[in-house]
Amino acid sequence: MSRMNRRGSKSSADATAKIRAIGQRATPGRVRVLSLLGTVPRGLTHQDIETALARSGEGPMDRVTLYRVLDSLVSAGLVLRQADESRVFRFSAAGQAEAHAAHAHFRCDGCGRVFCLEAPPPAAPALPDGFRLSRMSLDLRGACRDCAAKRRAG
């Protein structure tokens, strides 16, 4: 760890590289957000991220700037955005979702976490003539154990 200076950790360097790779400027905001999302295995809300950044050593980030940072990462394909059950957006690092594209996953509508399932790959259905298939995914949605319990409780 002695080689890590105040500019950041390995995940920062990693994030910087990814952002540059897709031709965008590696600003502090983008690097901070992308490396944060890379360390967390589930979708975070804008507010989650804002809070986490404010607590971190480098201080808070403007609300609007954070929205715009997220927009740019999403449109670059580095981050995924989806609306959860209570209609707030959840953001997650794209690599984490795509790495698991081979098998089925379960997404909790409550907390946004994604669970991988050991499912047999379903056979691809017949496509209309001329169509070309590039990817196929079996997506299950519902409530994970924690959220299902929470909802029953009240």
Added chain:
Amino acid sequence: MSRMNRRGSKSSADATAKIRAIGQRATPGRVRVLSLLGTVPRGLTHQDIETALARSGEGPMDRVTLYRVLDSLVSAGLVLRQADESRVFRFSAAGQAEAHAAHAHFRCDGCGRVFCLEAPPPAAPALPDGFRLSRMSLDLRGACRDCAAKRRAG
């Protein structure tokens, strides 16, 4: 048709019965909304419903009242509510959504159109204990006929 009086159609009577069956008052608003949702094969937004009701012979319904009518139908289980991609709620009569979820979708990465496929859905894989499944979708992605041809051409 001569047996239908000015109070409404078969779907109204049907809706009235369903609402009474679960122990709620069959108010005009509830009946109108539930029978509207019963005639439409997809999720409608609050605004869709508001507009449709305003155009219908019986005149508009208050915005807030409509929200509350939808709430009561949802909590009674007669209507399903889910946030769409742009984080607005879509409401559908319970039963229709399940029918629609029962097949696979193909989304074209070129033009963004979505095609419904007549494919038998694969069996749901086993979920970890305590998890609750609400929806399952088999999503295929690739190029539709038009976009595949276009890509070959130029």
Added chain:
DNA sequence: CAACAAAATGCAACAGAGTTGCATATGCAA
């Protein structure tokens, strides 16, 4: 290394979807 243009940031004001409080009206059971 300095200057520069394009892009990102911060702030304030705005927009749309959904919710709450409260006075009034109404469905339905006795």
Added chain:
DNA sequence: TTGCATATGCAACTCTGTTGCATTTTGTTG
């Protein structure tokens, strides 16, 4: 028909996300 729990209508509010614009920063060029 009456009583009252429940539903309605209105206004004001909250929360998530957006837009406009002046200022600062990034990465490049000379």
